Amino acid sequence: xxxxxxxxxxxxxxxxxxxNDLLVLSIAGLTGPTAxxxxxxxxxxxCVTMPFGGGLLGADAQAHMRSLIGFGLNPNVGAVxxxxxxxxxxxxxxxxxxxxxxxxAAICLDDCDHDALTLTDRAIRAGAQLQLDISxxxxxRAALSDLCxxxxxxxxDPSSGMVANPxxxxxxxxxxxxxxxxxxxxxxxxxxxxxxxxxxxASPQIAEExxxxxxxxxxxxxxxxxxxxxxxxxxxxxxAGLSTIEEKSLGAIAKSGSGCIxxxxxxxQRPAGPGLYAMDASAYSPESLSGFVAAGAQMxxxxxxxxxxxxxxxxxxxxxxxxPRAGRTLAQQLDFDASPVFEGRQSASDAADALLHxxxxxxxxxMTWGEILGEGDEVVARMGEAL
Amino acid sequence: xxxxxxxxxxxxxxxxxxxxHPHDNVATALRDLAPGETIGLQGPSHxxxxxxSEPVALCHKIALQALEPGQSARKYGEVIGTVxxxxxxxxxxxxxxxxxxxxxxxxxxxxxRSG
Numbered sequence: 001x002x003x004x005x006x007x008x009x010x011x012x013x014x015x016x017x018x019x020n021d022l023l024v025l026s027i028a029g030l031t032g033p034t035a036x037x038x039x040x041x042x043x044x045x046x047c048v049t050m051p052f053g054g055g056l057l058g059a060d061a062q063a064h065m066r067s068l069i070g071f072g073l074n075p076n077v078g079a080v081x082x083x084x085x086x087x088x089x090x091x092x093x094x095x096x097x098x099x100x101x102x103x104x105a106a107i108c109l110d111d112c113d114h115d116a117l118t119l120t121d122r123a124i125r126a127g128a129q130l131q132l133d134i135s136x137x138x139x140x141r142a143a144l145s146d147l148c149x150x151x152x153x154x155x156x157d158p159s160s161g162m163v164a165n166p167x168x169x170x171x172x173x174x175x176x177x178x179x180x181x182x183x184x185x186x187x188x189x190x191x192x193x194x195x196x197x198x199x200x201x202a203s204p205q206i207a208e209e210x211x212x213x214x215x216x217x218x219x220x221x222x223x224x225x226x227x228x229x230x231x232x233x234x235x236x237x238x239x240a241g242l243s244t245i246e247e248k249s250l251g252a253i254a255k256s257g258s259g260c261i262x263x264x265x266x267x268x269q270r271p272a273g274p275g276l277y278a279m280d281a282s283a284y285s286p287e288s289l290s291g292f293v294a295a296g297a298q299m300x301x302x303x304x305x306x307x308x309x310x311x312x313x314x315x316x317x318x319x320x321x322x323x324p325r326a327g328r329t330l331a332q333q334l335d336f337d338a339s340p341v342f343e344g345r346q347s348a349s350d351a352a353d354a355l356l357h358x359x360x361x362x363x364x365x366x367m368t369w370g371e372i373l374g375e376g377d378e379v380v381a382r383m384g385e386a387l
Numbered sequence: 388x389x390x391x392x393x394x395x396x397x398x399x400x401x402x403x404x405x406x407x408h409p410h411d412n413v414a415t416a417l418r419d420l421a422p423g424e425t426i427g428l429q430g431p432s433h434x435x436x437x438x439x440s441e442p443v444a445l446c447h448k449i450a451l452q453a454l455e456p457g458q459s460a461r462k463y464g465e466v467i468g469t470v471x472x473x474x475x476x477x478x479x480x481x482x483x484x485x486x487x488x489x490x491x492x493x494x495x496x497x498x499x500r501s502g
Contacts, residue, residue: 157446158415158446158447158448159446161463162405162407162415191489192465192466192467192487192488192489193465196465218489228487228489229482229487238481238482240446241415241416241444241445241446241447241448241481243448243467243468243480243481243482243485243487244467244468244482244485244486244487244488244489245487245489246465246466246467246468246487246488246489247462247467247468250462250463250465250467251463305446323445323446324445325445342417343417344402344429
């Protein structure tokens with residue numbers, strides 16, 4: 001492991017992208033269809049449409065704004081084409097993203113005589129110019145410390161907890177020690193393992209925040225008379241051999257490695273500095289991944305047991321499994337096959353080296369199966385009612 | 388690597404199941420296991436071989452010892468739940484005989500509609 005550099009797109013705010021995308025972002029449900037039409041006319045663009053946005057309250061409203069701004073600020077996004085119908089909100093988001101000096105155009109339906117076709121025309125023209133501008137950028141050498149990585153598991157089986165997640169943990173340790181940012185989340189899957197996480201907290205206060213986050217989710221399930229069995233672990237987990245949330249959690253937290261936990265983040269909240277952070281958020285993959293991406297993750301390491309095709313749209317997602325069956329049957333879903341470790345044919349340390357190299361390879365431009373096959377999306381969690 | 392849970396485990400070709408921690412009383416099947424066969428165990432186990440009493444599918448759990456209702460099942464050296472029905476040595480340990488200690492249903496605060 002001598003040369004651990006990678007090649008990325010330097011941004012004006014000091015971050016480095018592993019991709020250089022034009023993001024077409026509709027900030028509320030009303031302009032979603034227009035945004036999709038615009039993105040279809042700009043075949044290199046990535047399109048994220050928010051299905052809701054009006055009348056959100058409290059933590060929901062904050063998470064929503066953090067997510068929209070965070071997608072725009074993500075280092076993989078070279079330029080942003082914002083589309084909306086609520087002008088003050090559109091301007092607020094545009095100003096927050098433009099503060100990073102990222103190229104941006106914001107087009108409001110109100111300024112187009114309320115005509116979605118006029119909006120479409122203006123947005124396609126503005127987007128085309130942005131696409132040309134960002135296409136002039138070239139990759140430059142970047143360091144491990146320029147990375148921000150989110151860790152996820154989904155459709156897990158016991159091989160996830162025994163092999164794939166501990167492998168991610170070894171890579172997380174390497175990244176964190178090199179000064180990168182690393183985030184893990186899925187609060188419900190700390191349940192039964194929170195005592196182990198609390199021991200690794202940087203302060204007693206952070207330990208208490210970790211425990212409190214778990215208690216809040218546990219209480220939420222109880223207050224609705226909801227047994228977790230069948231939900232988490234879910235039917236796929238159970239069929240694969242996971243029996244209880246404790247068993248699943250003990251395997252899930254292995255992704256976080258052994259590093260010191262520097263803080264507990266809210267959904268889509270950016271880490272304050274380098275190191276390992278816990279994000280208190282949904283355990284369901286689409287919402288969890290988007291929380292990391294909005295917080296600045298350029299890439300995701302995502303373990304599965306039996307298989308899981310879902311990836312982030314904006315952050316290349318490396319899918320791995322240690323399940324020998326998945327390794328044989330999901331050749332065009334798994335970017336990394338960890339089953340040789342499960343079967344005793346490869347050491348965990350060798351596999352972790354290989355996984356880190358794969359990560360840097362993808363960071364430098366090699367595509368993931370999820371990117372090639374278009375399995376990506378961004379989904380912002382919705383917590384409560386709106387006005 | 389401070390926690391056993393964060394250490395990647397490896398299996399040998401010969402072993403039929405993997406024990407993750409010396410305090411564990413369940414092991415994880417490394418292949419589909421058939422009743423009657425005697426399997427080798429990989430990992431920090433007190434027993435080296437185990438007779439399989441029931442079919443246990445790949446990645447599912449097998450009891451390393453007889454377990455009584457109320458006893459804790461341990462994997463990764465940690466409690467993963469409480470045994471709800473007697474489990475014989477070499478039997479399948481899963482949702483039919485092991486229950487979570489956490490996030491169980493409690494009666495709703497309001498009176499039940501059913502009689």
